[in-house]
Amino acid sequence: MATGIIYNVQRYSIHDGPGIRTTVFLKGCPLDCWWCHNPESQKPGQEIIFWEERCLRCGDCAGTCKKGAVVFRNNMPVILTENCDLCGSCSSKCPSGAQEMVGRKVSAAELMKEIEKDTIFFDESGGGVTFSGGEPLMQPDFLDELLKRCKEKQINTAVDTSGYASWETVNRISENADLFLYDIKLMDNIRHKKYTGVDNDIIINNLKLLARKHNNIVIRVPVVPGINDSSDDMLAIGEFVLTLGIKSLNILPYHNTGMDKYRRLHLEYKIPETKPPSQERMGEIKDRLGSLGLNIKIGG
Ligand code: SF4
Ligand code: SF4
Known part of the structure; x- marks a missing residue:
């Protein structure tokens, strides 16, 4: 199928x-x-869009990422795309929809x-x-x-x-x-x-x-x-x-x-x-x- x-x-x-x-x-x-x-x-393929104004800066995305692909810069989460395998955990965990999986x-x-x-x-x-x-x-x-x-x-x-x-x-x-x-x-x-x-x-x-x-x-x-x-x-x-x-x-x-x-x-x-x-x-x-x-x- x-x-x-x-x-x-x-x-x-x-x-x-x-x-x-x-x-x-x-x-x-x-x-x-x-x-x-x-x-x-x-x-x-799939990708993640980051909606800055929705972000609560809670750090849940960084905490959940097993690849260490989310780092904080200037008090904002940034995804290091070279480390990210698009597992989707950060977008599932994000309480405000700031990390959105597209696709x-x-x-x-x-x-x-x-x-x-x-x-x-x-x-x-x-x-x-x-x-x-x-x-x-x-x-x-x-x-x-x-x-x-x-x-x-x-x-x-x-x-x-x-x-x-x-x-x-x-x-x-x-x-x-x-x-x-x-x-x-x-x-x-x-x-x-x-x-x-x-x-x-x-x-x-x-x-x-x-x-x-x-x-x-x-x-x-x-x-x-x-x-x-x-x-x-x-x-x-x-x-x-x-x-x-x-x-x-x-x-x-x-x-x-x-x-x-x-x-x-x-x-x-x-x-x-x-x-x-x-x-x-x-x-x-x-x-x-x-x-x-x-x-x-x-x-x-
Ligand atoms: S999609 Fe998965 S690997 Fe990529 S940043 Fe989010 S939690 Fe980490
Ligand atoms: S989990 Fe969502 S709201 Fe929390 S820091 Fe990450 S992007 Fe921002």
Whole structure:
């Protein structure tokens, strides 16, 4: 039986596909987008986030660690990652949730039990389960088994993906996924590589192949001011997806709610000054793309 690592299960979601959905966030992503608001999703394995303002300085984390991996510096616990084996004792012992283990190992069967608790909401709303991340295609065996189990239970499924995976993986997953929420960030490859860390040719080629065999694809485009929000960039994406016969495109306004997590993970947030696009600008982009013949929705 396949197992995987997830970092969140969000119930009653209304932005990740039709109806009321349970969104499962799989851990690990091959991209490193400058605007990512879930940086804790990027590393494939488990990790510990430290919430400084929650810390009571009680020392329980240091006391419980058998590896001597927690030391106090400036009256604050610090984990020496080179000594830490991610056993989780410190986060279990911490009375205030300051040491938080991100990522949970779970089998497909265990996760299905959680998902099936929401079947009544799926049935009443036309919803289902959405596998997001991170990049769910990074755990293909786990994802494939979950999709098959959902199909057996007649639970609608969506896969929210960057499209950055081998075609073999995308093809395999497409056999049992009811809907793809497929991200495109930029058509210009040089800037795509700069802002996401990877080339877009794999993403573009996979989408071309996927569009030939799967008839339920919604394109999702994050709108990030100063990076991809120009009319030229948006039109390039819109014109490309129309050539594939895809009509549905969601534009997602950038937000910076994840900025604080970067500090906690000792990561650099590269666009701290960037503000969310105005409603007016989102409306302009919607109208411009809509004039091409696309069905545009603002938000997920
Ligand atoms: S996860 Fe385990 S090894 Fe790592 S710091 Fe916490 S208690 Fe120590
Ligand atoms: S156990 Fe939690 S609250 Fe106590 S020192 Fe460690 S991180 Fe802070």
